[in-house]
Amino acid sequence: MGQGLSCGVSHEHGLFSAVQVGDLESVESLLARDPSLLHQTTVYDRHSALHIAAANGQIEILSMILDRSISPDLLNRNKQTPLMLAAMHGKxxxxxxxxxxxANVLMFDSMHGRTCLHYAAYYGHSDCLQAILSAAHSNPVADSWGFARFVNIRDGRGATPLHLAxxxxxxxxxxxxxxxxxxVCASTGGYGCPGSxxxxLAARGGSLxxxxxxxxxxxxxxxxxxxxRIPYVVALKHKHGACAALxxxxxxxxLVWPSPLKFISExxxxxxxxxxxxxxxxxxEREKSILKGTSYSLPSPSHSDVAVDDNISEASETELCCICFDQVxxxxxxxxxxxxxxxxxxALCCHNKPNPTTACLTAPVxxxxxSGIARLAVAKIKTNNEADSDVGDVSSSKLRRSRKSRNLSEGSSSFKGLSAVGSFSKMGGRGSGRIAAENEWIDKP
Incomplete structure (x- = not known):
């Protein structure tokens, strides 16, 4: 319903057609003759030249128009801004x-009450989504409306960007x-089945x-x-067997992202x-056990960590984790x-459970x-060449082994010989590239 960007109706001048195809020279020529053309819109959809440039990714023309002091928040017939169209198309x-x-990230269209954040999430343009969220951190929105509230902003049917994604x-x-x-557990209003x-919604879509x-x-x-209905029933109804199994x-x-890690300062x-x-x-790995013997069995996950096997070098062997002696x-x-x-x-962070009386999380140590853990970073692992070049170190691997033993002897008895798998077993807790027609937005239960 009025979402196309066709410029064929504007026969009185070729500005919109030139913007759509990215003909910067023609656009500049037309505007030099009649600057007021920038304030004209297409007949039905009321798309401005800025809307058309944004939707088609014509960055040079868009920049030129903005340089002429045109507002970035122009509205079309459906009160959509150029930013919404650019996010929708992944430009x-x-x-x-x-x-x-x-551009204002907190503007709602009149079709579905959605913002640019909803559009980026719905069409799966993760780069646009990240750019909008990053801008919102330093935007007045973060102070006046609150960043957390913006991330969880609802459209006209009670759907947050996470619901749509x-x-x-x-x-x-x-x-x-x-x-x-x-x-993660927010319920919808009228989007999909109410209360979803x-x-x-992921169970309904069948996305593992x-x-x-x-x-x-x-x-x-x-x-x-x-x-x-619980999500399991929804997955069964839509015949997504692997999703239902999980x-x-x-x-x-x-396994759930450990809460204490959210409170580490850096x-x-x-x-x-x-x-x-x-x-x-x-x-x-747990999925493999769940799906084993079913028609939905998954292949083994690909591990990016270097295998600590018989082929591991002497220098790397001394960098094995002193808790599990299994991973680097x-x-x-x-x-x-x-x-x-x-x-x-x-596993260390998952062993810190909230205090049931205060609901406070104790910092991991x-x-x-x-000592309290305030910051975590990627470990700097020495290579063979670096180890051999240590000054006065005639047997660096022996010294590094002794350091490993010292680390272990300093450790708490509750973590000696801790297996990563054993620890996890105790942790269990709870673009389409175009503007859509109106009927594509209706998501029936």
Whole structure:
């Protein structure tokens, strides 16, 4: 309904056609003769030249128009801004330029009450989604409206961007939204089946990747929608067998991103990526057990960590985690400098449960020196050449072995010989590139 960007109706001048195809020379020539053309719109949809440039990714023309002091928040017939159209079409350069020009991220269209954040999530443009969220941190929105409230903003039918991303099978967008504070168990209003959570919608869409992300961030498999259905029933209804197997309440509980890690003051992004990868791989191992013997069996996950096998070098062998003696140390506790593998770091943080009387989380402590963990970073692992060049070290591997023994002897008895798998077993807790027609937005229960 009026979402096309056809310029054929504007026969009185060729401005819109020139903008659409990116003919900068013709656009400049036309505007030189009649600057007022910038304020004209298409007859029905009321698209301005800025809307057309944004939707078609014509960054040079868009920049030229903005340089002429045109507002970045022009509205078309459906009260959509150029930023909404750029986010809908995944035109990241135009999104960034409009944000730099001060485009308002907190504007709602009149069709579905959606913002640019909803559009980026719905169409799966994760780069545009991240750009909008990053801009919102420094935008007046963060002060006046609140960033957390913006991330969980609802459209006219009560759907947050996370609901849309989960329903449309957009795992990258689901991850970005969760990482920025999206509420994993929020219920919808009238979108889908009323009362649906992102997990219900991912189950309906049959996206295993979305379900993995949601479960890893604490989505509740037992939460019911307004019809009393849990996500498992929704997956069965839509014949998504593998999803149903993971959502079955009788299946093993998934591992959840440890709450204490959310309160570490400085969790290095590279370290966080390693920890998240370890968590997802551990969950995939559980999936193999759940799906074993069914028609939905999954292949073994690919591990990026170097195999600590018979082929491992002498230098690398001395860098094995002193807790599990199975994985290479990849995470370093800042300040004290002790190192662990990602799996044991997760297990360490998962052993810190909230105090039931105060609901407060105790900060995780280093298992070697018992000092509080305030910062985590990627461990710096010495190579063979670096080890051989140590001054005065005639037998560096022996010294490094002794350091390993010292670390172990300093450790708490509760962590000696801790197996990553054993620890996790105790952790169980709970673009289409075009503007859509109106009927594509209707999501019937």
């Amino acid at each position: 990241i350069s135009c999104v960034q330029k409009l944000l730099q020009a001060g 989960a329903r449309q099978r957009r795992p990258d967008c689901v991850h970005i939204l969760l990482d920025n504070g999206a509420l 959570t992102p997990l219900h 990747d979305c379900i993995r992300e949601l479960l890893a961030w604490g989505a509740d498999r037992l939460q019911r929608d307004s019809s009393g 959502l079955n309440p009788t299946s093993a509980e998934p 969790l290095n992004q590279d370290a966080k990526a390693l920890l998240e990868q370890a968590l997802m791989e551990a969950n995939r 140390c990849t995470i370093e506790v800042q300040d004290c400098g002790h190192q662990m593998c990602a799996q044991c770091t997760l 280093c298992p070697f020196c018992r």
